[in-house]
Amino acid sequence: MNDSKKNKKPSKPSDNRSKPAPSRDGGAPSKPGLEVRATAAKLLAAVVDRKISLDGMLDLTHGNPAYKTLRDADRALARAILTTALRYLPRLEAAVASLIETPLPEGARALHHVLVIAAAQILHLDVPSHAAVDLAVEQANRDPRNRRFAKLVNAVLRRLVREKDEVLTATAAVSPVPGWFQERLAAIYGEAEARRIAEAQLVPAGIDLTVKSDPALWAEKLDGKVLPTGSIRLAAFEGAVSGLEGFSEGVWWVQDAAASIPAQLFGDLKGKRIADLCAAPGGKTAQLIAAGACVTAVEQSANRLARLKENLARLGLEADLVGGDLFNFRPDELLDGVLLDAPCSSTGTTRRHPDVLWTKGPEDIAKLAALQEKMLRHAVTLVKPGGLIVFSNCSLDSSEGEDLVVRVLKDHPGLERVAVDPKDWPGLETAISPIGEFRTTPAMLPGDQKFVGGMDGFFASVIRLAGNAERSV
Structure with missing residues (x-):
């Protein structure tokens, strides 16, 4: 929920050729630029x-x-x-x-x-x-x-x-992503779709907003358009988003369209007790609160927890904030639901963070997948019978998504996958797998002359603890 982000027109960086700067070694001034x-x-x-x-x-x-x-x-x-x-x-x-x-x-x-x-x-x-x-x-x-x-x-x-x-x-025929990543994409999505995903990361992401209510009204006010997720995508503009109408009033927050999906998968949240286990910077926490849930937001990093608190204050929303390791988190009463948007390789966010593919490799994906699985197994112990766990992350790799969920379900017969109905997501039907899990990619959502296309790569699965199930996994 980066409220300081700027939405610049990306193709026209200015080459500021002002007076020469002194050289760092104390010698002759450097040439401008x-x-x-x-x-x-x-x-x-x-x-x-x-x-x-x-x-x-x-x-x-x-x-x-x-x-x-x-x-x-x-x-x-x-x-x-x-x-x-x-x-x-x-x-x-x-x-x-x-x-x-x-x-x-x-x-x-x-x-x-x-x-x-x-x-x-x-x-x-x-x-x-x-x-x-x-x-x-x-x-x-x-x-x-x-x-x-x-x-x-x-x-x-x-x-x-x-x-x-x-x-x-x-x-033009050279893949714009590292060889190891292109191979993984091809193995998971097939050659043609892998190529589309790789090409999509060449286009910088636009700015999407999540609003508390009435996205159509705010899309009109902000010269944006409503996406299938209910998010508003802004057209390119000069300046900071903090200068836009509704910012100071806490009407909306910056959140990629794909990142807005997991919190919506709980269904009716009015009066439900929900924990957001990796809460900062707070976009999903804000969604849960705005939907009527009583939210406990857990965040290990003190700096990120402070940022989460600031963001919620701007939005006029309140949550029970808990600082510390999520593995030590034990609610006084079992919860109706848990949102686990787990730390991952972030390979779905390369439109915003093109360095990701060059700073991480297969070994990082394997380590993060193991951590995510441990987190998911802990999350299961926090919900009451009939409770829901929404597991998500912004990785494009199935080892951090589908494969992981299959292992956890296999080990725990008391868990069941709750299939997402494509009919509930018009415009994103192709993002829902035959077994009802969400899988978005940067190649989804076409753009036009006014609005950038694409969305972050995201995985999300809904899991229910059966009424008579054991909670330890």
Whole structure:
């Protein structure tokens, strides 16, 4: 529920070419724009080579020092370059490789990232190509490791500018996601759908809002449209969402359309006692409260719990907030339901977080799936007979969804899957499996000239504890 998010038009980052900035080594002032490109290259290296999350490095309080020293406009440009480079990385690497006769030495990773950052600008961003070339050459000249390659950088990038259309055509068949992930997508969804999902992550996500009531009215007020989930999708606009009508009154909150689905799967919640076990930042908690539930929100992180409290206060909603490990959470009375939106690999959110596929791998998915299964088994012990558990996450991988649920149901004959009826979800029928589980992907929901298409990849399953069942799993 990121209320500070901005919905910028993504294709027109500005190249702020103001007065030269002093160099960090105390020497001659840097060329305008050089520090932006140098920072982008360093952060790209941190993501790809050291598996460091981009969100953390872009945090203005605890993030990367080089990024924090940039001015606002330069930070925006650095973010645009970085996210574009990460979205298109395999294609950019293929483009650069196709123009170099002899592969770069294995130790030339810094040079590799300089070339990728420049290629991202030349092929996919609305910044002057000559600036991308000149600044990449300057980066090479200023780095003792890369100085001997400065002429190569110049030649390769100038050729890329000349042959842009041909290179884009030649690399279009390259999957824009890492090979390991493309293979997993193909195994789960089939080759054709895997390709559609991979291509969908190239388009930055729009902004969706969840409203307390009357989405049609607020869609009209905010120049948005109502999605099959009941969410409102906004058209592109300049500025912060906090400036939109209804924000200060707590009428709505930012939440991807797919993320709004799990809380709706409980059905009638009036007067029901529900626990949200991984509650922050609070979008699903707010949905449960707005639907009439008495909610206990559990969150382990103190910082995230504070953020959850702030978000609920803005919305004028109240919940019983519990800080601590969810495995230690034991309600005084068994609950009517539990929402477990479990921590996962987040592979369904790459439209927003393109670094995810480069900072995680198969081993991370396996570890997170094991944790999720442990959490789900604990959640079962918290509900009374007849109670519901909605298990969900934003992964596209079946090992974190369908496969996990099958194991838990097999081990516990007192549990049963409650099938979601596609008739209740017009417009999203294809997102519901034959056995009644939700599986959304970024390739769902077509866009148009005004509204971006797609939604986060999400899995959700509804499980009921039978009336005479044992609760330990």
